[in-house]
Ligand SMILES: [Fe+2]
Ligand SMILES: [Fe+2]
C-alpha cells in the first residue's frame with residue numbers, strides 16, 4: 321500500500337516535469353533568438369534529468385522489469401498525472417513564458433518542501449533540483465517582466481496568454497488522494513499550505529510585469545487524475561512513437 | 572630593412588606564413604575580410620540550420636537517455652552558431668545582417684541539412700557521418716590564420732567529436748539490436764553516405780578558391796584529400812557495425828594505401844546547393860518563421876532595457 325502510494329506520488333512529480341520538458345523540446349531550434357533557444361533547452365534538460373531520477377526510483381519500487389522508459393513511455397493516456405497547464409501548446413512565445421512562469425513558481429515552492437521529504441530519494445532529487453528551478457524562476461519571471469512591460473504589442477500578447485492559461489494554474493494545488501497521503505505521511509508537500517504563498521508571489525511578479533490576473537476565472541481540473549485535454553494524445557503520439565511501434569527493443 | 576619594401580599585402584602574408592594569428596583590430600586586405608565573413612557566417616548558418624533536422628526527432632526520441640543526449644547535442648549546435656556569429660561580428664557584420672542573409676536565402680549553409688531525417692537511425696548516421704565529416708574540416712580550421720575563427724574552432728571541435736561518438740553509439744545499439752533496428756541503421760547509412768562525402772565540396776579541379784584558401788590557412792588540405800581521409804577512417808567503422816557502404820566500387824587500394832571509391836553524383840550535389848533538395852524550402856521556412864515570430868519578442872526586450880536605463884537615469888537625477 322505504502323509502496324503503491326509512493327510509486328504514484330513519484331509519477332505525480334515526474335509527469336509534470338516530463339510533459340513540460342517535452343513541450344520545450346518541441347521548440348528547440350525555433351525560438352526568437354539563439355540565446356532563448358539555448359535557455360529553454362537547458363530548462364528542458366533539467367526537467368528530464370529530474371524525471372529520470374524520479375522514474376528510476378519508481379521503477380525500483382515497481383520491479384517486474386520496469387524501467388524509467390517503460391514508466392515514462394508505456395502508460396495509457398489516462399494514467400499520466402501531469403496537470404492541464406503543462407500540456408498546453410506552444411502557441412507563441414508569450415504562452416511559452418507564461419506557462420513556464422506559472423509552473424516554475426509552483427515547482428520552486430514544492431521542491432523547497434520536498435527537500436525535507438521523509439523519502440530519501442525525493443529529498444535528494446529536490447535538493448539537487450532546487451538550484452536548477454531557482455534559475456528557471458529567474459528566467460521566466462525576467463521574461464514575464466520584459467514582455468509585460470516591453471511594448472504595447474508584447475504587453476497585449478502576454479495579457480492574452482495570462483488570460484488563457486491562468487485557469488489551469490490552481491489544479492497544481494488541488495490535491496489528489498495520493499498527494500493528500502504524501503502530505504500526511506511527510507513524503508510530499510502540503511499543497512493547501514503552499515497555495516496562498518503561490519498566489520501572493522504570482523501577484524507580485526504580475527504587478528511588476530504590469531500584467532493582471534483575470535477576474536472571475538473558472539478553473540479547470542482533472543488531468544492529475546487522468547482526465548486530460550485533447551493535447552495529451554498528440555503529445556503522447558510523438559513521445560511514445562518508437563516504443564509503441566518497435567516494442568521491447570533497446571535503443 | 573627589407574620589410575619596408577614589402578607591400579602591406581605581402582607583410583600581411585608574411586605574418587600568416589610565420590604562423591601568427593590575425594586579430595580583429597589588425598590591418599587586413601579587404602578580400603581577406605570579405606572571404607572570412609562569408610566563410611565564418613556560412614559555417615555559423617550551417618550550425619543553426621543543422622539544429623532543424625535533428626530537432627525533428629527530439630520529441631520522438633526512443634528513450635529518456637537518448638532524448639536528453641539529443642537535446643544537449645542540438646543545444647551545442649546553437650552554441651556553435653553563437654561562437655561563429657560572434658567571430659563573424661568581429662569582422663564588422665551584425666547579427667541582424669547575418670540573420671537577414673540566412674533567412675533571405677542569400678547566404679549559403681551546408682547542403683547536407685537539406686536532406687530529411689526520416690528515422691531514428693538518422694540521428695545515429697548524422698552524428699557519425701555528418702559531424703564526423705565536419706570535424707575533419709574543423710580540426711584543420713583550429714590552425715587557421717584568423718584568430719577568433721581558430722579559437723571558436725578549438726571549442727567547437729571538442730563538442731563535435733563527442734557528437735560523433737554519440738552518433739556512432741546510436742548506430743552500435745541499433746546494429747546490436749533486433750533485425751528491424753539493424754535494417755533501419757543500414758537504410759540510414761544508404762541515404763547519408765553519399766551526401767556526407769559530398770560535404771567536402773567539389774573535386775579539386777572544380778574548386779577554384781583552394782589556392783587562396785591555402786595561403787590564408789582556411790584550408791590546409793584540398794577537398795579531395797579531406798574526402799579521402801574521411802572515407803579511409805569511416806570504412807572500418809562501418810565494418811565494426813556490420814553495415815555495408817552503398818558503393819560497389821569501394822575497395823582497398825594496396826598501392827595507394829587508401830580506399831578507392833565510386834563516382835559522386837555531382838548533379839545531385841549542385842541541385843541541392845541550388846535549392847532543389849527535398850528540405851531546402853522547409854528549412855528556410857522554419858528559420859524565417861522563428862525569426863519573424865520572434866520579432867515582437869526582440870522588440871520588447873529592447874524596449875524594456877531602454878526603459879530600465881531611463882528609469883535609472885531618472886533615479887539618479
Ligand atoms: Fe556544431
Ligand atoms: Fe559544425
Ligand SMILES: [Fe+2]
Nearest residue numbers: 648702731734
Ligand atoms: Fe555537432
